[in-house]
Amino acid sequence: QSVLTQPPSASETPGQRVTISCSGSSSNIGSKSVSWYQQLPGTAPKLLIYRNNQRPSGVPDRFSGSKSGTSASLAISGLQSEDEADYYCAAWDDSLNGLYVFGTGTKVTVL
Amino acid sequence: QLQLQGSGPGLVKPSETLSLTCTVSGGSISSGSYYWGWIRQPPGKGLEWIGNIYYSGSTFYNPSLKSRVTISVDTSKNQFSLKLSSVTAADTSVYYCARTGIAIFGVAYYYMDVWGKGTTVTVSS
Numbered sequence: 001q002s003v004l005t006q007p008p009s010a011s012e013t014p015g016q017r018v019t020i021s022c023s024g025s026s027s028n029i030g031s032k033s034v035s036w037y038q039q040l041p042g043t044a045p046k047l048l049i050y051r052n053n054q055r056p057s058g059v060p061d062r063f064s065g066s067k068s069g070t071s072a073s074l075a076i077s078g079l080q081s082e083d084e085a086d087y088y089c090a091a092w093d094d095s096l097n098g099l100y101v102f103g104t105g106t107k108v109t110v111l
Numbered sequence: 112q113l114q115l116q117g118s119g120p121g122l123v124k125p126s127e128t129l130s131l132t133c134t135v136s137g138g139s140i141s142s143g144s145y146y147w148g149w150i151r152q153p154p155g156k157g158l159e160w161i162g163n164i165y166y167s168g169s170t171f172y173n174p175s176l177k178s179r180v181t182i183s184v185d186t187s188k189n190q191f192s193l194k195l196s197s198v199t200a201a202d203t204s205v206y207y208c209a210r211t212g213i214a215i216f217g218v219a220y221y222y223m224d225v226w227g228k229g230t231t232v233t234v235s236s
Contacts, residue, residue, distance in 0.1 A: 002157065035222035037158075044207055044229050045150075045158065050222040088158055092221045096174045100160040100211070100221050 003028060004089055004103035011109040016079050020106045022072040022089035028101060030070040032092045036063075037102075039086040048087075049074065076108070084110045113138045115227035117208045123234050129195040131230055133208030134188075141166045141186040148211035149182065149193045150223065151204040159204075163211045163221070164191055198234045205229040 005023045012018040024030065033052050037045040047056055049065035052072065062078045072091075076083055089103035119131035133147070140147065148163035162172040164182045172180050176195070184191040195202060207229045212221035 033220060033222075037223070044226040045223070046226070047222060047224045050224065051220060056224060090158075090160075090222070092219075098171060099173050100163070102158040102160065105157045 002104045003093060003101050004091065006087075006089060006103040006106045008104070009107045009109065011111050012079050013111045014079055014081060017075060017077045018079055018108060019076075020074045020087055020089075020108070022074070022103050024070050024072070024091060026070060027095045028070075028091040028093040029067065029072055031094065034065065034067050034072040034089055034091045036065055036072075036074045037088045037090065038083075039088065041085070045088065079110055081110050084108060113210070113225050115208050115210070115225055117206065117227040117230040119206075119230055119232070121231055121233060123198055123202075123232060124236050125199055125234055126197055129193070129198050129202065129206075129232055129234075131193045131206055131208070131232070132190050133192070133227055134190050136189070139186075140184065140189045140191065144214040145210055146171075146212035146214075146219070146221065147184065147191045148209060148223075150207045150209060150211075151202075152207070152229075153201075153204045161193065161195075161206075165214070200234050203232065203234045205231050 036049040039045040052067045053065045064075045087106045093101045114136045116134045123129045146163045149161040179196045181194040208227040209223040210225040
């Protein structure tokens with residue numbers, strides 16, 4: 001059912017920068033704000049970014065979000081081993097009378 | 112600090128109704144203009160939004176589940192609940208409750224900023 005497409009995996013060495021893309025459409029990313037979640041193995045997801053580029057308190061500024069048109073991106077700079085996790089984008093979608101949609105998820109591996 | 116704790120049976124029989132409750136502590140469910148809701152994650156798969164309830168009681172459901180889902184709120188107990196009827200093995204998942212959004216000057220912003228730890232529900236006879 002996912003209408004937000006992410007690459008299944010991404011990897012980089014410690015200290016480097018990794019970027020995750022999230023592709024949507026005019027009914028979701030194109031007109032609504034995007035949020036990003038980090039899910040460590042066996043735990044509940046954690047909010048990383050909301051309203052496209054805002055970080056909740058406590059989230060390091062190594063995490064940044066951006067949006068352009070119908071796509072969004074999450075960048076992680078200064079990659080650390082503890083960043084190895086699944087990452088999901090999400091947004092409200094105005095189709096089908098409205099629903100909240102998550103991306104397909106990206107597994108980030110720290111080499 | 113706001114905390115959410117989900118509870119309910121870990122095993123449900125096919126065709127029966129799954130019932131879960133989320134207890135909110137460290138804050139009132141009816142203070143502020145917040146949404147509360149449920150998200151699920153099948154084993155080894157991604158996240159799926161089930162639905163939201165506004166503190167006033169207005170509900171929003173995933174169209175793919177709408178015919179089977181009911182979300183309700185009990186402000187006196189600071190709880191909100193999920194009922195999913197006619198379950199099958201495909202409903203086996205970890206079910207998360209979360210604070211799912213906020214209304215600011217009449218505009219809704221949806222994002223899950225506080226999550227419960229998750230309740231594993233298996234549908235099996």
